[in-house]
Amino acid sequence: MIKYEIKKLLTLPHILLILLALAVGFTLSCYPRNIDHSYSKIVYKDYMEQLSGEYTADKKAFIQSEYERMEKIISEHDEMTEKYKNDIITLEEYDEHNFSYNEAQAKISTVEYLMEKCSYFDEIGGQCYFFYDTDWADLLSENGIDYIAAILIILMIAAVFSDEYSSGSRCMILTAYKGKVSASVCKLCISFIFAFIISACMGAVRFGGFCLQCGTEYNNMNVRDLIGYSAFSGMSLFKYYVCGVIFHSVIWAVCALFICLVSNIVKNGIFTVFISFVMIVCAALLKADRVTFFDLIFSGRLLALNPVDIFGYDRGSLKFVLFILVIAVKTAVYGFGCIYTWGRRRR
Amino acid sequence: MELVFDKIGKRYKNKTALEDVSLDLNYGIYALLGPNGAGKSTMMNILACLLKQTEGRITLDGSDISAMGKEYRNILGYLPQDPGFYPNFRGYDIMMYFARLKNIKDPKDKTQKLLEFVNLADDSKRKYKEYSGGMKRRLGIAVSLLNDPKILILDEPTAGLDPKERIRFRNIISKIGSDKIIIIATHIVSDIETIADRVILLKDGKVIQNDSPSELVDHMRGKVWLTEMELTAAQDHVLEHTDSNIVKSGDKSYLKTVRDEKPFPDSYECEPRLEDVYTYYFDESGVNGDHADDKI
Structure with a gap:
């Protein structure tokens, strides 16, 4: 039965739609991310060429000295300008100062970030490493819903039940021996797994584009070396990314069950797509600073969050056990709701 | 069973x-x-x-x-x-x-x-x-x-x-x-x-x-009538009477009517068929009344 349910779902237009979505996702992920930083990425990269490797007291001292040197140059600027105006220093001396001043102005925000990084390393303790982590930090900080996955999943899952209603085949299925419970459970499982796989594939494609653009040399560095990720000690960047993709894929799988429930209630593909879009995608657009009770109701809200918001002990308010509980309850409610509405007799 | x-x-x-x-x-x-x-x-x-x-x-x-x-x-x-x-x-x-x-x-x-x-x-x-x-x-x-x-x-x-x-x-x-x-x-x-x-x-x-x-x-015996008629007259008749239909045989045309009473003086009985049962019971003109309570 599963074989034929998969066949129903993966028609040629659907396969082409999936391939198109993956291609678009890959292309978009190959473009550099336009994220604003408090520091210069170029300067940071230059410093990382000097500093990369284990964080030591010497490296901290160097950063501190750099900061003091730049602060001194910047603070001397007005005085030097006055001296030049009063012919106390020569033009060459003033030029030399100006060069240092401009360099300090360009670099000081980056050095400040490096000092922040040192403080973070001191705070978390243990062995910490410097490396050029901006690209990874950008990749991991990407919040919000994946619109391509959203469109694909909503369009395809909406058809799983609603097509049976619109074509009239539900009547024939329901009068079969396994037509009530087994058939609906089979459809639910297919929807759950399909949404999971699509979301995971989109994550993989995004990662492929990232590797093509930024390389793979830091994939095995520890995610705790990134500011804000101290809760995930011992996990590599790649592993953390994979966990994030799984986390979102599980939520998408639950969303797929929600879409199934909507289609069983409204019995119409277009309405199902519309309602699912509003309830999942629009809910995800309503941003919040922290996880609230509202997020437990609307799965789309969970999709909009970064795993660190939920699992990070220092920032999140929702713990892993509660998250699992929410997922389990939603799966049960949507699943039983679907089975009931699918098999019930019309009145 | x-x-x-x-x-x-x-x-x-x-x-x-x-x-x-x-x-x-x-x-x-x-x-x-x-x-x-x-x-x-x-x-x-x-x-x-x-x-x-x-x-x-x-x-x-x-x-x-x-x-x-x-x-x-x-x-x-x-x-x-x-x-x-x-x-x-x-x-x-x-x-x-x-x-x-x-x-x-x-x-x-x-x-x-x-x-x-x-x-x-x-x-x-x-x-x-x-x-x-x-x-x-x-x-x-x-x-x-x-x-x-x-x-x-x-x-x-x-x-x-x-x-x-x-x-x-x-x-x-x-x-x-x-x-x-x-x-x-x-x-x-x-x-x-x-x-x-x-x-x-x-x-x-x-x-x-x-x-x-x-x-x-069998129940329809004595209720199905044939009347030889000009085609145009038969056509006019069936437009107004849903208990009738036109039957052609060679060059002649007949009006077949399913009704309790003889529809025309020159009408004569014919062998009923199951479709006549349908016409009799589901006639919308009301000529034959409501047969909901008829039991054979």
Whole structure:
């Protein structure tokens, strides 16, 4: 039965739609991310060429000295300008100062970030490493819903039940021996797994584009070396990314069950797509600073969050056990709701 | 096996679809005959456990079918008016999918045999969307027979079929009818005239007659009249009287009228047919009155 349910779902237009979505996702992920930083990425990269490797007291001292040197140059600027105006220093001396001043102005925000990084390393303790982590930090900080996955999943899952209603085949299925419970459970499982796989594939494609653009040399560095990720000690960047993709894929799988429930209630593909879009995608657009009770109701809200918001002990308010509980309850409610509405007799 | 409809009623907010329907069905082919909106599909849907009745209950050998669940579905075959099979599936795939749904032990063998039975074995690899109307219907019958049902419900099974396919359908049904309760809902009299063991006439949600075709036809003796008439005059007459139709024989044209009284002085009686039963009971002109209470 599963074989034929998969066949129903993966028609040629659907396969082409999936391939198109993956291609678009890959292309978009190959473009550099336009994220604003408090520091210069170029300067940071230059410093990382000097500093990369284990964080030591010497490296901290160097950063501190750099900061003091730049602060001194910047603070001397007005005085030097006055001296030049009063012919106390020569033009060459003033030029030399100006060069240092401009360099300090360009670099000081980056050095400040490096000092922040040192403080973070001191705070978390243990062995910490410097490396050029901006690209990874950008990749991991990407919040919000994946619109391509959203469109694909909503369009395809909406058809799983609603097509049976619109074509009239539900009547024939329901009068079969396994037509009530087994058939609906089979459809639910297919929807759950399909949404999971699509979301995971989109994550993989995004990662492929990232590797093509930024390389793979830091994939095995520890995610705790990134500011804000101290809760995930011992996990590599790649592993953390994979966990994030799984986390979102599980939520998408639950969303797929929600879409199934909507289609069983409204019995119409277009309405199902519309309602699912509003309830999942629009809910995800309503941003919040922290996880609230509202997020437990609307799965789309969970999709909009970064795993660190939920699992990070220092920032999140929702713990892993509660998250699992929410997922389990939603799966049960949507699943039983679907089975009931699918098999019930019309009145 | 005894299938009993015990005072079945179905009411919607402002409409009564079925009222006090009581029937006792055993093995055989039953034709449920009635015009559109008579309640045939409602009755079929209630029997298939797709629709809940407002009143009464249906029992199979004493057990309420709505409480039998899988046990009932295991002996039920249902072919709705539009089964809505999957256009991109091959005929064979549709059979196999429903064989799995119907928990058939040897699905490939059963599928092959039934495809041969309905003469679709050579077309089983073709996609459903490429099938003709008749082929789609035959595939539907094959699907409904997968579990060798004891109760087979066919809702308007010949709608849209050409005469050749209609004959083929009748042949298939007569072959399988001996050990099953087959209920065929239709408004096409010729489809069931030769194969039905009993004809149930349904009008406005009520059973108005339930008898064998021959007895129904016998009951019409003395009520079917032929009148030789000019074609134009006959044409004018049938426009105003729905109990009449034109019959041509060679160069002559006749007006055939189904009525309790002789319609014209020169009219004479003729041999009734089952279609005359339909005309008599479902005449909308009211000339013959309401026959809801007529019992043979």
